Amino acid sequence: MRSLVWFRRDLRIADNTALFEAARHADDGVVGVFLITPEQWQKHDDASCKVKFLIENVRTLSDRLAELNIPLLIRTCHDFQEAPACISKLASETGCDTVYINREYEVNESKRDDNVSLACEQAGVAMRRFHDRTIVPPKAISTKEGRFYSVFTPYRKVWDLTARETVETTPDPEQQPVIAIGRDPVPESITGFDFSNARSDLWPPGEDEAQRRLDRFSESISAYNVERDIPSVRGTSLLSPYLNVGVISARQCFFRADQILESSAGENEGAKTWISELTWRDFYNHVMVACPRVSMHHPFKPKTNQIPWRTDQSDFEAWKTGTTGYPIVDAGMRQLNQTGWMHNRLRMVTAMFLTKNLLVDWRWGEKYFMSRLIDGDLSANNGGWQWSASTGTDSVPYFRIFNPFSQSKRFDPDGLFIRKMCPELKRVPAKALHDPAKLSDAIASLGIDYPNFVVDYKAGRERALSAFKSLK
DNA sequence: TAAAGATTGGA
DNA sequence: CCAATCTTT
Numbered sequence: 504m505r506s507l508v509w510f511r512r513d514l515r516i517a518d519n520t521a522l523f524e525a526a527r528h529a530d531d532g533v534v535g536v537f538l539i540t541p542e543q544w545q546k547h548d549d550a551s552c553k554v555k556f557l558i559e560n561v562r563t564l565s566d567r568l569a570e571l572n573i574p575l576l577i578r579t580c581h582d583f584q585e586a587p588a589c590i591s592k593l594a595s596e597t598g599c600d601t602v603y604i605n606r607e608y609e610v611n612e613s614k615r616d617d618n619v620s621l622a623c624e625q626a627g628v629a630m631r632r633f634h635d636r637t638i639v640p641p642k643a644i645s646t647k648e649g650r651f652y653s654v655f656t657p658y659r660k661v662w663d664l665t666a667r668e669t670v671e672t673t674p675d676p677e678q679q680p681v682i683a684i685g686r687d688p689v690p691e692s693i694t695g696f697d698f699s700n701a702r703s704d705l706w707p708p709g710e711d712e713a714q715r716r717l718d719r720f721s722e723s724i725s726a727y728n729v730e731r732d733i734p735s736v737r738g739t740s741l742l743s744p745y746l747n748v749g750v751i752s753a754r755q756c757f758f759r760a761d762q763i764l765e766s767s768a769g770e771n772e773g774a775k776t777w778i779s780e781l782t783w784r785d786f787y788n789h790v791m792v793a794c795p796r797v798s799m800h801h802p803f804k805p806k807t808n809q810i811p812w813r814t815d816q817s818d819f820e821a822w823k824t825g826t827t828g829y830p831i832v833d834a835g836m837r838q839l840n841q842t843g844w845m846h847n848r849l850r851m852v853t854a855m856f857l858t859k860n861l862l863v864d865w866r867w868g869e870k871y872f873m874s875r876l877i878d879g880d881l882s883a884n885n886g887g888w889q890w891s892a893s894t895g896t897d898s899v900p901y902f903r904i905f906n907p908f909s910q911s912k913r914f915d916p917d918g919l920f921i922r923k924m925c926p927e928l929k930r931v932p933a934k935a936l937h938d939p940a941k942l943s944d945a946i947a948s949l950g951i952d953y954p955n956f957v958v959d960y961k962a963g964r965e966r967a968l969s970a971f972k973s974l975k
Numbered sequence: 976t977a978a979a980g981a982t983t984g985g986a
Numbered sequence: 987c988c989a990a991t992c993t994t995t
Binding site for chain 1: 976977978979
């Protein structure tokens, strides 16, 4: 019995359900495979920095698998259509009787896996799929009426019980016997993606690095509920890119935080808040599985399609490039453009500015984020955008529109973050960064080259309010 | 995971 | 006159 493990977004050894099961059932070795599908990644708007990070992690995974005598093979297909033939053929060639995978829940991905399963069956190869991506699997919990939870708070209550009672981590796989199959080199570049501008120094690859980050974050987790909102402070875990490619599992994160919570007799607000954020990740995945159309350019609330979403190229361009004239919005967008990552508070601020103050179609923003983020995840990104645009499940009420100046006053009071990302505002006093009139005065009197407001604040806000009010 | 406008209560 | 509080969106 020999097992083939097809790695996708689960690039780790520890707490990997499919890998553990594959190793447990094999007595003649385990083979790993990773499929490179550049055209599919382009269709999905994957960011270059994300693909680079993915490939770097495939490389470190290959090294660690080699220590377990598991050779990692690399195959390249154009897109998912070629996956069934590729995987079934590879299983046969390497003498594997079963393919092990951890499920991916997106529409294209699960359809691909169904097709791979069929192709394997025809080749006399079995396929076993496991739930591993989230803490509580999608569809595992539902309301008393048997429907899916579309509101977060009741979902979280059931999620909490389920996670604590039924979820456990997976043991490490054992070392395998040596087999006569050598591993493949991992390519240095991928056609269609430019690796030269990615800030790899900010995100070293590997399972060890992810664990170090979790360790470091654990030490200050009690401050998370306060500091997570302050972009100039390292108050968040900085684990999202690692979670996204599965270099660390959400379960590992959950158990660490839960341990800390228990050791403080439930008195750690930071740990509680972080677990809640992990729950949001599960929630949006669960929404996507229950209602796949949300991830296919449809709002969860159909009537919001009546909103005359604007398609103004020049407003959109100002937003993308961080030249809206609103300091906190520009700072956030420049952080995204320069580093491939944006602080979560700013993701909300910038998303709300685009969808409400500019009333630009939320799908434009969703796509742009995806094309830039190192941690871009379909369900979380979509959930976040539909939350901000008030089109989604349990999204923000349409009349709760962030005021960019109030937001920066609260979360960047000294303007530290704004001045870091927008150096031209270095000489503008903090008070003026949080006040439109004072900002205009300061820019004029100091002779600073900073754009005028792309939209009048009050006019933009009223335009969004009346668009939502007139929905039937 | 809000902000704006109105109202109140104290200087 | 200002800040705290309530109400509305």
